[in-house]
Amino acid sequence: MKSRNEKKLETRRRLIQVALQLSAEVGFSNLSLREVSVAAGITPAAFYRHFRDMEDLGLALLDEVGLSLRQFLRDARRRLPTGKGRVEISVQAFLEYVNSNSNLFRLLVGERQGGSSAFRKALFAEIDQFVSELKEDLEKAASADNKPLTNAAYAAEAVIAVVFTVGAEALEIPKHKQEFLATRLVEEVKMILRGARKRD
Amino acid sequence: MKSRNEKKLETRRRLIQVALQLSAEVGFSNLSLREVSVAAGITPAAFYRHFRDMEDLGLALLDEVGLSLRQFLRDARRRLPTGKGRVEISVQAFLEYVNSNSNLFRLLVGERQGGSSAFRKALFAEIDQFVSELKEDLEKAASADNKPLTNAAYAAEAVIAVVFTVGAEALEIPKHKQEFLATRLVEEVKMILRGARKRD
DNA sequence: AACTTTGGTATACAGATGTTTACTGAGATA
DNA sequence: TATCTCAGTAAACATCTGTATACCAAAGTT
Numbered sequence: 001m002k003s004r005n006e007k008k009l010e011t012r013r014r015l016i017q018v019a020l021q022l023s024a025e026v027g028f029s030n031l032s033l034r035e036v037s038v039a040a041g042i043t044p045a046a047f048y049r050h051f052r053d054m055e056d057l058g059l060a061l062l063d064e065v066g067l068s069l070r071q072f073l074r075d076a077r078r079r080l081p082t083g084k085g086r087v088e089i090s091v092q093a094f095l096e097y098v099n100s101n102s103n104l105f106r107l108l109v110g111e112r113q114g115g116s117s118a119f120r121k122a123l124f125a126e127i128d129q130f131v132s133e134l135k136e137d138l139e140k141a142a143s144a145d146n147k148p149l150t151n152a153a154y155a156a157e158a159v160i161a162v163v164f165t166v167g168a169e170a171l172e173i174p175k176h177k178q179e180f181l182a183t184r185l186v187e188e189v190k191m192i193l194r195g196a197r198k199r200d
Numbered sequence: 201m202k203s204r205n206e207k208k209l210e211t212r213r214r215l216i217q218v219a220l221q222l223s224a225e226v227g228f229s230n231l232s233l234r235e236v237s238v239a240a241g242i243t244p245a246a247f248y249r250h251f252r253d254m255e256d257l258g259l260a261l262l263d264e265v266g267l268s269l270r271q272f273l274r275d276a277r278r279r280l281p282t283g284k285g286r287v288e289i290s291v292q293a294f295l296e297y298v299n300s301n302s303n304l305f306r307l308l309v310g311e312r313q314g315g316s317s318a319f320r321k322a323l324f325a326e327i328d329q330f331v332s333e334l335k336e337d338l339e340k341a342a343s344a345d346n347k348p349l350t351n352a353a354y355a356a357e358a359v360i361a362v363v364f365t366v367g368a369e370a371l372e373i374p375k376h377k378q379e380f381l382a383t384r385l386v387e388e389v390k391m392i393l394r395g396a397r398k399r400d
Numbered sequence: 401a402a403c404t405t406t407g408g409t410a411t412a413c414a415g416a417t418g419t420t421t422a423c424t425g426a427g428a429t430a
Numbered sequence: 431t432a433t434c435t436c437a438g439t440a441a442a443c444a445t446c447t448g449t450a451t452a453c454c455a456a457a458g459t460t
Contacts, residue, residue, distance in 0.1 A: 004457050008407065027313055029230055033448060044448080046408050053448085110313025112368060113227050113306060120372070151387065158388040161365035162358050168312060172320065187351065188358040195395025204427050208437065232417060244418080246438050253418085404459070409452105416447070421440105428435070 012050045014040045016064060019057055024103045028058060029114035055116050062119070065104045066126045072097050073133060082144065087193070091163075091185045098167045099175045109168045127164075131156050138193075148198045155196035162188050212250045214240045216264060219257055224303045228258060229314035255316050262319070265304045266326045272297050273333060282344065287393070291363075291386045298367045299375045309368045327364075331356050338393075348398045355396035362388050 002010075018040045022031055033054050037047040051057045076093045080086055098105045112123060135156035142149045149155055166185045170178055202210075218240045222231055233254050237247045251257045276293045280286060298305045312323060335356035342349045349355055366385045370378055 004406075007457090011407080027229060029227065030314075032446080034446075042407085043409055045410085045450085048449085049407055106313060113310025114230075114314070124369075124372075151391075154384060154387050154391060157365075157384070158358070158362050158391060161388075162361045165357075165361035165364075169324075172324075184354060184357070187354050188361075191350075191354060191358060191395040192392055193395065195391040195393065202427095204435090204437075207427090211437080233419090234417065242437085243439055245420080245440085248419085249437055402460085405457085407454105407456095409454075411453105412451080413449085414447100417445080418443100420443080423441105424437105424439075426435105426437095428433100430431100430433075 008049075011040065011042060011046075015042075015047070015050055015057065016060055019061060020064070020103045020107070023061075024106055027114060028061065028107060028111055055119060058111075058115055058119050059122055061107060062122045062126060065107055066129070068101060068104055069097075069108075069126075069130065070133075072101075073130075077137065086141070087189050088186055091182055091189065094163060094167070095170060095178060095182055095185070098170050099178075102171055105167055106171055109164055109171075127160070131160050134159060138196075142197075149196045150198050151196065155192055158192045158196075159189055162192065208250075211240065211242060211246075215242075215247070215250055215257065216260055219261060220264070220303045220307070223261075224306055227314060228261065228307060228311055255319060258311075258315055258319050259322055261307060262322045262326060265307055266329070268301060268304055269308075269326075269330065270333075272301075273330075277337065286341070287389050288386055291382055291389065294363060294367070295370060295378060295382055295385070298370050299378075302371055305367060306371055309364055309371075327360070331360050334360060338396075342397075349396045350398050351396065355392060358392045358396075359389055362392065 015036060019028065019031060019036050022036065022039060031054065033047055034044045036054075036057070037044045051060065072093075076090065079093075080089060108123065108126065112120065114120075115123075131153075135152045138149060138156055138159075139152045142152065163185065166181055166188075170181055173181070215236060219228065219231060219236050222236065222239060231254065233247055234244045236254075236257070237244045251260065276290065279293075280289060308323065308326065312320065314320075315323075331353075335352045338349060338356055338359075339352045342352065363385065366381055366388075370381055373381070
């Protein structure tokens with residue numbers, strides 16, 4: 001028999017998962033409390049046992065996204081070899097992530113304008129963390145290769161901008177038609193990194 | 201006295217302008233037909249004399265945006281001197297545009313995920329046109345400076361990605377606090393252009 | 401075994417939504 | 431001047447929305 005807490009957590013997770021699923025089609029900000037509740041198999045009134053309102057749910061969703069992305073990054077970093085071909089491998093891994101976690105990624109790129117100000121703030125914070133992790137990676141790689149960068153922070157921001165833009169485009173295209181996106185993304189990222197290197 | 205056609209066009213324009221204004225606060229996809237109609241001073245039922253539904257209005261809005269942006273680009277290009285400092289001037293002009301046409305720009309960056317598929321398609325087409333115009337500018341400038349690029353199209357895409365990302369951030373910040381955005385954007389754009397140059 | 405806690409249900413409410421219908425009055429046309 | 435056109439109104443509709451209330455039954459506590 002399941003304890004009461006377990007059961008509560010279970011429906012909480014169901015709410016989150018259902019919201020994520022539904023938001024893929026209409027966007028989270030166009031989602032109604034009732035819709036989500038019913039899809040999760042509970043009465044609208046029971047929704048309030050878990051979240052104050054939809055914005056509250058939205059913030060929980062963002063936590064979910066952040067967690068998943070950080071996990072992905074950590075794994076990817078561990079698998080990444082030193083030396084040549086790192087950009088190719090990273091880009092490949094990223095696009096795979098986008099395809100298999102499309103709902104999460106959609107939330108991240110799609111609601112930058114959508115929700116409340118608290119929601120947007122949390123979202124930008126999530127992206128910022130992304131940027132700063134990449135910045136550290138870039139610095140580490142640069143010093144290992146003995147090719148110092150003029151400004152790793154700017155480079156990281158530019159790379160993230162490009163990566164997210166392409167990721168958003170990937171969402172609109174079936175995965176078997178995305179090869180050109182991968183090569184394009186690889187070239188653009190390399191371009192930025194080349195431009196970021198200190199000239200001697 | 202105004203002709204009937206003029207009057208109709210007038211309220212049509214009022215609908216578009218009001219929608220643009222309201223969409224700045226909640227995002228266009230969270231806008232209701234009634235809301236827009238009443239704000240424009242007509243009955244909800246009269247809305248149908250001008251647009252089939254909200255999606256139809258959205259497409260008209262996008263036309264508006266595209267027109268305004270192209271106009272801006274043309275003017276900016278004409279004013280642009282040859283030689284040094286072009287990036288700085290362009291970035292400055294762009295940020296000014298974003299601030300004084302924030303509603304239009306918001307639509308462009310905010311609804312990439314928001315509306316119907318027809319809406320998204322039109323939106324991406326608008327951005328694509330942007331990219332291709334920039335590409336031609338870059339090629340022209342590169343040949344004038346005798347500094348050929350490896351791939352002007354990729355460079356243009358990367359620049360647009362960065363520019364739009366920063367533009368989206370500028371929308372969240374009062375204009376007197378944006379100096380750091382400008383310097384950052386200038387550096388990142390230069391970074392990309394440097395990386396795009398053919399090495400000899 | 402008696403009592404408390406709490407996720408959940410059922411129901412009701414007021415308000416907003418998109419859309420339809422019949423009508424009106426001023427501009428266009430003959 | 432008489433007729434037609436049509437952007438706009440008023441009202442009603444079915445449906446969906448968020449939220450409040452009273453209640454229930456099973457898990458947890460004593």
